[in-house]
Amino acid sequence: MKIIRTKDYEDMSRKAAGVIAAQVVLKPDSILGLATGSTPIGAYKQLIAWGRAGDLDFSEIRTFNLDEYRGLTRDNDQSYFYFMRHNFMDGAGIPVERTDIPDGSEPDAERECARYDAAIRAAGGIDLQLLGMGHNGHIGFNEPADEFPKGTHCVDLTASTIEANKRFFASEADVPRQAYTMGIQTIMSARKVLVAVSGEDKADIVYKAFFGPVTPLVPASILQMHPDVIVVADEAALSRCKL
Numbered sequence: 001m002k003i004i005r006t007k008d009y010e011d012m013s014r015k016a017a018g019v020i021a022a023q024v025v026l027k028p029d030s031i032l033g034l035a036t037g038s039t040p041i042g043a044y045k046q047l048i049a050w051g052r053a054g055d056l057d058f059s060e061i062r063t064f065n066l067d068e069y070r071g072l073t074r075d076n077d078q079s080y081f082y083f084m085r086h087n088f089m090d091g092a093g094i095p096v097e098r099t100d101i102p103d104g105s106e107p108d109a110e111r112e113c114a115r116y117d118a119a120i121r122a123a124g125g126i127d128l129q130l131l132g133m134g135h136n137g138h139i140g141f142n143e144p145a146d147e148f149p150k151g152t153h154c155v156d157l158t159a160s161t162i163e164a165n166k167r168f169f170a171s172e173a174d175v176p177r178q179a180y181t182m183g184i185q186t187i188m189s190a191r192k193v194l195v196a197v198s199g200e201d202k203a204d205i206v207y208k209a210f211f212g213p214v215t216p217l218v219p220a221s222i223l224q225m226h227p228d229v230i231v232v233a234d235e236a237a238l239s240r241c242k243l
């Protein structure tokens with residue numbers, strides 16, 4: 001595991017974008033695994049800017065997103081599909097056909113999760129998976145549990161995740177209670193993983209996830225077992241780690 005320490009959120013965003021840009025330059029037809037949430041927004045902005053300046057070409061990439069709320073259609077402005085179009089895909093000029101994300105409007109969970117894993121496999125697997133991390137150590141919507149979940153599956157969101165995500169909805173009652181998410185095995189199968197973390201509020205979980213025991217109670221701790229992980233974190237997020 002390689003840890004890149006950055007000054008602040010801006011610096012973290014530029015350096016995380018730099019890792020993604022290097023991947024795309026070295027392999028223009030990369031399969032990228034992407035994340036939503038507040039953390040990657042700055043990196044997406046930077047990538048769009050490099051694309052517009054002609055320094056990066058996204059025309060051959062394909063993307064798979066980590067997760068999607070179950071029950072939301074793609075045109076719902078709280079869906080992760082909508083988030084990705086708005087925060088990255090439209091600006092980077094990536095057509096819908098080159099992107100995939102679990103379909104929250106598909107009621108048959110088993111069918112949709114099986115379709116998603118098969119699509120990732122058919123694409124040849126993910127070259128670089130970008131992750132953010134929840135305050136409880138969740139990655140994707142893989143919440144603390146007794147064991148590590150495997151492939152893409154349907155989850156009940158925990159109270160803490162509903163609480164953390166309600167800021168994006170009109171009220172807590174509007175936050176969906178379930179989501180489709182890549183499993184830990186899906187994430188661990190990516191050839192390279194990039195974790196972006198920022199802020200003092202993540203300092204405890206960064207310490208537990210990367211310096212504590214590997215346990216499904218802290219889902220991100222499994223990343224210690226991955227052969228090629230880059231963590232890009234700002235000073236505040238690393239403030240509990242002695243590096």
Ligand code: F6R
Nearest residue numbers: 035036037038039132133134140
């Ligand atoms: C996003 C995702 C989540 C977030 C995590 C951190 O697709 O799967 O695991 O990465 O909740 O969210 P932020 O970045 O908002 O702190």
